[in-house]
Amino acid sequence: MAQIFHPSMNTVARVSIFGAVFIAAAVVSLLLLVVRSPYVTEVGVVREQPVPFSHKHHVGDVGLDCRYCHTSVENSSFAGIPPTKTCMNCHSQLFTKSAMLQPVRDSLRTGEPLKWTRVHDLPDFVYFDHSIHIHKGIACVKCHGEVNEMPLMWREHTLHMQWCLACHRRPELFVGDRNDVFAATSDSTIDPRLASDLVAEYQIESKTSCSTCHR
């Protein structure tokens, strides 16, 4: 009976067995790259918003405090998104003809709220609370980045469990003075001695049990 495969096929077979390892590795690493890519994690991705609201202008240039708009961030789990009335505090007099602000004026007239697109959104099986982080000296900038540089809002971090835990395991690397929590920028390094003093003063514990966040 004639040989079905030519002897050179031996090489092909060997190469392809060898290559299969690489192909498998390539597929796995591609998958890993995809789940870490901005396409999935949304890091650095800006969303379509009804009004191109700029934190760079309002926080960076005008110098507004976060709490002017995100009024509930100190006392509640939810930071709060400002109602139309808050925008109109200033824009009833400023840029009253601007086309960019037309949706805001329409919203005030009709009473229909502006529909902002969420940028940060944890799955519902995760419990998160702003107020405890604020009271324990974790600054906005540690989680949201320098919003005073953001013409449109984006996610600075993945919000993966891994990311939460990196800080919950070693809060001393991230803690800062309570009075500087709302500052838009921060020098990322803090003197380790000062940090451990703050951890003691604010009685910060390392909370890593599952029921902290999954309750």
Place this chain on the structure above:
Amino acid sequence: MFRDRCRARRRHELLTRSVHEELDRARPSLTRRVSMGMTVLALFATFVGCWQDMADQPHFEPLETSDFFANGQAARPLVPGTVARGQLRIDTVFFEGKVRGKAVETYPLHKVAEHFRVAEQFRLSGGDERVMAQILDRGRERFDIFCAACHDRTGNGQGMVVQRGFPRPPSYHSDRLRDEPVGHFYDVITHGFGRMPDYADQISPADRWAIIAYVRALQLSQHAHVGELPALDREALQRKGGTP
């Protein structure tokens, strides 16, 4: 919501499947195989959809939309006249800055302290002087958040927003505003004044009074001689680093 949608999709799946089976009996097997494949794929898609059940559960997060109500908001406005427990606002001095329609003249320190004590967010301790100092601190913080954008940190009315074209408010350091009773300031914050917007939604009544205490301190800081100040204001002044 989500679960309903998944259930509806599954029901739809079953229906399409039975239609497919009828078709299969009438048609050659290639179609049958393709449609089998499609069904499996569609079923798969159904369950992929359902995997998100836990990530987007059928309760509403704050400010979430809902297509159930006409204006698209899940949160319902309070029925007019609703009084939350502990929020009956009959004390007109504290909640309106008025007694029998006239602006309050004297600062209601004890009421303000009492309200701060009830709101745990802000701890007060010590005698009247200590309490006043803490209220002033709180007032400065709130003033810088809510008022400084227009009135500037010194109260001269040249804040950043004014520099960008907002009508210029009067300086606090005029004889008229120094002589206005505290109740007038409360009224301005609560109901607005001329082209100034109201801050009733953004600032709680106790915080409004804290801001007023601080505005008074600002006025003193630009007017009085250090010698005439009570120890308390002198202290507040020193902390501010201002000059008389």
